[in-house]
Structure formats: C-alpha cells, structure tokens
Amino acid sequence: MVNETPEVVKINKWDGAAAKNAIDDAIREVFTGELKCKESFALIDGRLFLCALAVGVALYALLWDYLYPFPQSKLVLIICVSSYFILMSILTLYTTFKEKGIFVVAKEKTGNNSRVWEASSYVKKHDDKYSLVLVMRDANGKTREATVNKSFANYIDNNGTVVQSIIINEITKLYNSLSSEKKEK
Amino acid sequence: MLDSLFDDVKRMNKRQFIYQVLSFGMIVSSALMIWKGLMVVTGSESPIVVVLSGSMEPAFHRGDLLFLTNYPDEPVRVGEIVVFKVEGRDIPIVHRVLKLHEKNNGTVKFLTKGDNNSVDDRGLYAQGQLWLTKKDVVGRTRGFLPYVGMVTIYMNEYPKFKFAVLACLAIYVLVHRE
Numbered sequence: 001m002v003n004e005t006p007e008v009v010k011i012n013k014w015d016g017a018a019a020k021n022a023i024d025d026a027i028r029e030v031f032t033g034e035l036k037c038k039e040s041f042a043l044i045d046g047r048l049f050l051c052a053l054a055v056g057v058a059l060y061a062l063l064w065d066y067l068y069p070f071p072q073s074k075l076v077l078i079i080c081v082s083s084y085f086i087l088m089s090i091l092t093l094y095t096t097f098k099e100k101g102i103f104v105v106a107k108e109k110t111g112n113n114s115r116v117w118e119a120s121s122y123v124k125k126h127d128d129k130y131s132l133v134l135v136m137r138d139a140n141g142k143t144r145e146a147t148v149n150k151s152f153a154n155y156i157d158n159n160g161t162v163v164q165s166i167i168i169n170e171i172t173k174l175y176n177s178l179s180s181e182k183k184e185k
Numbered sequence: 186m187l188d189s190l191f192d193d194v195k196r197m198n199k200r201q202f203i204y205q206v207l208s209f210g211m212i213v214s215s216a217l218m219i220w221k222g223l224m225v226v227t228g229s230e231s232p233i234v235v236v237l238s239g240s241m242e243p244a245f246h247r248g249d250l251l252f253l254t255n256y257p258d259e260p261v262r263v264g265e266i267v268v269f270k271v272e273g274r275d276i277p278i279v280h281r282v283l284k285l286h287e288k289n290n291g292t293v294k295f296l297t298k299g300d301n302n303s304v305d306d307r308g309l310y311a312q313g314q315l316w317l318t319k320k321d322v323v324g325r326t327r328g329f330l331p332y333v334g335m336v337t338i339y340m341n342e343y344p345k346f347k348f349a350v351l352a353c354l355a356i357y358v359l360v361h362r363e
Contacts, residue, residue: 018362021362071230080218088215
C-alpha cells in the first residue's frame with residue numbers, strides 16, 4: 001500500500017471525491033516531505049480504534065449468538081446492540097466535531113519551538129471549489145488559521161494529474177504567511 | 186480497466202486501507218446489529234420471514250413479508266397464524282392454529298393447518314409428532330408487507346446471482362474511497 005517512489009497520480013478529474021483525495025494526499029506529502037514535519041496519527045488512530053471496537057462488538061455478538069442460541073443470548077445481545085449504537089453515535093460525533101475533515105496533523109520542531117499544523121479540506125457536492133483550511137498551533141497555545149478557496153482546476157492539469165509543484169508553492173506560501181504573522185506580534 | 190479499478194487502493198497508505206476494510210465491516214455489522222436488535226425487541230429468533238409457499242392463500246401469498254413477535258407471556262390462541270420449526274426441516278412453516286390444548290400449569294400443545302391445504306399438518310411434523318409446543322414456535326404474525334419478499338425468493342432460487350450481486354457491492358465498497 002505504501003509507495004516508495006513518488007509516481008504520477010492520475011485520477012478521473014471529474015470525480016470530485018477522487019480529486020479531493022488526490023489533492024489531500026499531495027498536501028500531506030508536502031508537509032512530510034518539503035516542510036520536514038512529522039505526521040501525527042493520533043487523530044486517525046482514534047477513529048480507527050472506534051471503528052475496530054464497533055466491529056469487534058458486532059463480531060462478539062455474532063459469535064455469542066452462535067454458541068448460545070437466541071433466548072439464552074438475550075442479555076449479551078442487548079448489551080452488544082446498545083453499545084454498538086452508542087459507539088456509532090460517538091464515532092459520528094468524533095468525525096464531525098473532532099476530526100472535522102482534518103486529513104493531516106503535522107508536528108514541526110524548529111529548535112526549541114514546536115508547532116502543530118492541521119490541514120482540513122472540504123468540497124461541496126457538485127462543486128469544483130476545493131476549500132483548504134490550514135491551522136497552526138504553536139507551543140503557547142496560540143492558533144492561526146488560513147483558508148484557500150480555489151477550483152480543482154488550479155491543482156490538477158488537463159490529464160487529471162495533480163501538479164505537485166503548484167501544491168508545494170501554495171502550501172509554502174500559506175506556511176510562510178502563517179509563520180511570519182507570528183513574528184510580527 | 187482492472188488496473189485503474191484498484192488504483193484507489195494502491196494509493197492508500199496503511200491507515201487508509203485499514204479504515205477502508207473497517208468501514209466495510211461496519212456496513213455489514215450495522216445490518217447485523219439491527220437484526221439482532223429486532224430479535225431482542227420482538228423476542229423472536231427470526232423477526233422477519235418471507236412466505237415461501239401458497240399454503241396460506243388467500244391470507245398470505247408467496248413473497249409476502251411477515252413481521253413476528255414471540256413474547257413469552259402472550260398465550261397462543263386458536264385462529265392465530267404462527268411460524269414454527271419442525272425437526273429435520275430447515276425452513277420454518279407459516280400456518281394457522283387449528284386445535285389447542287392448554288394445561289393449568291401453562292403448557293400448551295397445538296395443531297396447525299394451512300388455510301389452503303385440505304388436511305392438517307401432522308404429515309409435515311417430524312415422524313411420530315402429533316402436536317406442536319411452545320418451544321417449536323418462532324413467532325406469531327403481527328403484520329405483513331405484500332410481495333416485498335419476492336426479491337429474496339429470486340435470490341435464493343438463483344444463488345449465483347445473489348453471490349454475484351453481493352461480491353460486486355463488496356468490491357465497490359472496498360475499492361472506492363468514501
């Protein structure tokens with residue numbers, strides 16, 4: 001699943017979800033590559049943990065019901081079913097209020113300064129506008145935010161390949177502006 | 186063509202791939218948990234069944250979807266339509282209660298018959314079995330939706346078609362990112 005060599009990513013440029021995913025991946029690469037940040041997986045691991053727990057609960061209910069056919073397994077089924085739906089609502093809350101479309105959390109260490117970058121993106125249905133929100137959080141707990149609202153066409157060429165150089169430019173520009181803003185104050 | 190089908194998967198990193206598999210798992214387990222939840226609520230081991238034969242016409246036709254409940258404190262009565270299992274048969278039967286004997290201690294034995302059949306069900310029961318008891322009952326019919334179950338009947342008559350549809354859906358969910 002992991003590509004060692006950066007190959008050219010070609011997508012169906014009319015497929016909004018695919019285009020979004022491809023640009024997201026490209027931006028992640030900029031953070032872990034050019035900007036030399038370390039990706040933090042805590043956020044996505046939390047979601048994976050919730051999903052795995054929910055699937056585990058369902059499998060347990062299936063196994064228990066198989067071993068002890070229905071009327072006997074009633075109590076276990078009640079517990080499993082209710083905890084499954086509770087887990088599902090927690091997962092929904094987690095993705096809408098905690099993750100909020102953040103696809104990369106990058107940690108940066110410059111000397112004794114550490115900063116956290118969070119990039120999230122969203123695309124409205126049947127829209128070509130790719131909205132990128134970049135949040136910078138420094139060690140003092142200050143946050144700064146920048147938003148770019150541009151069409152897919154700015155990042156993807158005619159053949160459907162993501163133009164990495166444009167992404168790099170765009171991200172470095174945002175990166176610098178958010179960084180320098182900090183120095184002014 | 187097939188290459189581009191798996192492009193999405195190839196480009197995923199480890200965590201995205203795990204999430205893809207888990208979200209497929211969650212689709213399946215949501216369906217499973219809804220079914221198990223219905224079992225708990227209705228008390229029946231199979232809360233929804235499809236009528237497979239015409240033996241209950243004109244009340245039920247082939248393909249009707251039946252909703253069952255099986256609460257232990259609700260007694261079985263003559264004239265009710267029950268779904269029951271018979272030893273040695275995989276498929277439960279939907280028939281009406283014809284005769285019923287109830288003892289003071291609450292145990293019941295009853296005989297069933299299909300509305301459209303000319304004889305009672307003793308010929309369908311296990312060898313030597315004359316009566317049904319509470320433990321044979323899967324549930325009592327509480328409501329029905331006409332003909333919706335035809336889909337499942339066709340699916341079961343053409344298992345290859347069923348597996349093809351399921352496999353296509355599974356592959357679609359697994360290879361497409363959100």
